[in-house]
Amino acid sequence: MKETGALATIQRQIQWNRLIAVVEEQAQTMIRTAFSTTVREAGDLSAGIFDLQGRMLAQAVTGTPGHVNSMAESVGHFLAKFPAAGMQPGDHYITNDPWLGTGHLHDLTVVTPAFRRGKIVGLFANTAHIIDIGGLGMGPEGRSVFEEGLYIPIVKCFDRNVPNETFFDFIRAGSRTPVELEGDIYSLCACNDAGAKRLVEMLDEFDMDSIDPLAEYIFESSLRATIEEIRKLPRGTFRAQIRSDGYEAPVTLNAAMTIEEERIVVDYAGTSGLSTRGINVPPAYCRAYSCFGIKCVVAPEIPNNWASLSPFQMEIPEGCILNAPWPYPVSVRHVVGQLLPDLMMGCLHQAVPGRVNAEGASALWNPPLRGGSQVSGQAAEVEDFEIITFNSGGTGARPEKDGLDGIAFPSGVRTMPVEATENVAPVIFWKKELRPDSAGAGKTRGGFGQVMEIGTKGEAEFAVNAIFDRVANPPKGRDGGGEGAAGWVGLNDANGTPLRTKGFQIVPKGRRLLLKLPGGGGMGDPKARDPELVRRDVVDGLITRAAAKEIYGVEV
Known part of the structure; x- marks a missing residue:
């Protein structure tokens, strides 16, 4: 017997909370099983549940908006090629098409149907960033998408739980990191299976034959609330x-x-x-x-x-x-x-x-690094490696609070521990610390950027495929707040030799890559900042005494 009125509303809210738990377990399964450090350590992923029309009902808390909101459009493209009526239990569909997925070939999107008592009841989708998909590697040098890596149209990678061996032969042959790539695909499929299993348990518990009534409740409530805010x-x-x-x-x-x-x-x-x-x-x-x-x-x-x-x-x-x-x-x-x-x-x-907020560093500073024979040929002094590490500058100041230091906004990914990267590649992070005087001044200041110094074991040469921004155009403050410090890319030599902010470049033997990440812009008049907060930043080594006096008018 179906409940009505207030009790039905309460029940819908309980079901909604369960649905969030389902998709969060979906995402956490991927994190626990992923091979790529970008997923396992940084959380560069998305996970969600969709109705049979391809409309996103809920997303996992873990994930990035670029993945989640792009993926919200992706499932419709999958259904256009493989209608829900023809899907079978154990099927998994995949693509990295930048125009049907989440914007570039390094993101894999997998869609999986969920079945209860032989009837399809919903779709699970996820996206994850993988280390390598072949081609020129992750960088801006390509002149067409054909140069950027292996292009996977929407295809079935598992047919009723049986892997498509031809597909896996192609993806293993086309990547510099075949083990990680194949492992990540299995991880993506496993996380959708975990979501489907939990959804069926939820439907059984609430004696629901379909998620459609819950979907309509979620959609109607969300749309009404959004319009009220507008x-x-x-x-x-x-x-x-x-x-x-x-x-x-x-x-x-x-x-x-x-x-x-x-x-x-x-x-x-x-x-x-x-x-x-x-x-x-x-x-x-x-x-x-x-x-x-x-x-x-x-x-x-x-x-x-x-x-x-x-x-x-x-x-x-x-x-x-x-x-x-x-x-x-x-x-x-x-x-x-x-x-x-x-x-x-x-x-x-x-x-x-x-x-x-004021403007922040915005784009991630995630240097793709490569070394070994593919950079140095027979003179290579380290084994071949291909790695990417995610890092961020400072966020912009908030109206009532300071910006955040070294935090990724808007992407939301976690900063990767240096130990995790050093464990899978012959690289050494000689320095990773907050960058003094990089935060834009204001009544509330911006977040601080970072200083990073990266080399290889034995100081061998290696390559960086630079993909950095906010160097010539630093983050702006608002309402009288100051700009955040501009970024800088170069070598750690005595002259401070700069490198291009974008493109494939060699860090020579005996040198290290030096990155100075931008700080966030400030908010409001710096002279209105609480002097005690200024003194605290000086004591912590985040701003110099000279900056405190000149910019904030505070003697320390």
Whole structure:
């Protein structure tokens, strides 16, 4: 007998909480079983449950908005090729198509049907960043997606629990890290299986034949709540601009955000055109981070799903860098795409200034490193390795709190422990510490960046495929707050030889890679900052006495 009224509402809330637990166990299964350090240590992944129309009901707490919100569009593409009616228990489908998945070839997306009593009841999907997919490796050098790695269309990798051996032969042959790649695919399938198992247990417990009634409740509640929050905002069009260092030339990102009665529309007219290198952004990735930036300010407490994202709409002109068509290179689309939340907040600062952060380091500083014979040939002094490590500068100051030091926003990935990277590759992190005087000054200051010094065992030469930004265009403060320190990339030699911020480069024998990560922008007049907080930062070695006196007017 079905409950009605208040009791039914309570039951739906319990079911919703169980659904969140289901998808979080799905994500944690991937973390426990993944081979790639990017997943296992940094949490560069997403996991979620979808109805049979391909609409995302719920996402795991663990994961990145670039993956989650792009994946929200992906399942519909899978269903267009493999309709739900034809799926069987034990089937798993996979792609890394940047335009059907999450924006570049280094992300694998897997979709798996869930069955109860022989009937398909839902779909589980996940995405994970893998170390290597062949080609030129993760970097901006490719001139088309064909150069960037092995391109996997939407195919079935498991058929009724039987692995597609032809598929696995291809992916093993096409990667520098075949064991890790194959292991990660098994991990992705296992995590969807874990989610499907828990979903069936939930349906049995609540005697539910379908998730459709719960889905409609979630969608209706989320949409209504989101629209209520939009209605609290002032109407109008608000404009902002951000500059990126770019590759061949600087990139300008323009946004005009129009707040209407029940939706928010962002027009990117005036944004720079396409690049010849891999910093271009597929439109789904643009939508993913744009929606995230808006949602952080407008409706942060409302669950992230198909319905709560639907009022946020993007108009992305053809030919601009945020609307890359196939087969443009897109390998490091995050370098530009992760600036979009700061751009959205630049618009919203004019509408609701008390709810918006200053600009932060934004794009991850995640140097892909390579060494051995593929760099040095027969003169190689270390074994072949291919590794990537995730690191971040400082976040922007908040209206009432300082920014966060060395924390990834907007990506949300964890900083990888140096020990985890040193354990799987012949590299040594000689220095990893907060960067003094890098935080933008303000009543609330920005977060501090980091200083990193990386070499190899025996000081052998190695290569870095640089994918860095915020060097020529540091994070800006708001309301009188100062800029965060600009980033810097170079060698640890006496002259401080700079390297290019993007592209494949050799760190010579006896030298180390030196990275100075940007700090977050400040918020408000620095002279209004609590002097005790300034003194604390001086005592902690985060700002110098000279900076305290000159910028904050505080003698220490």
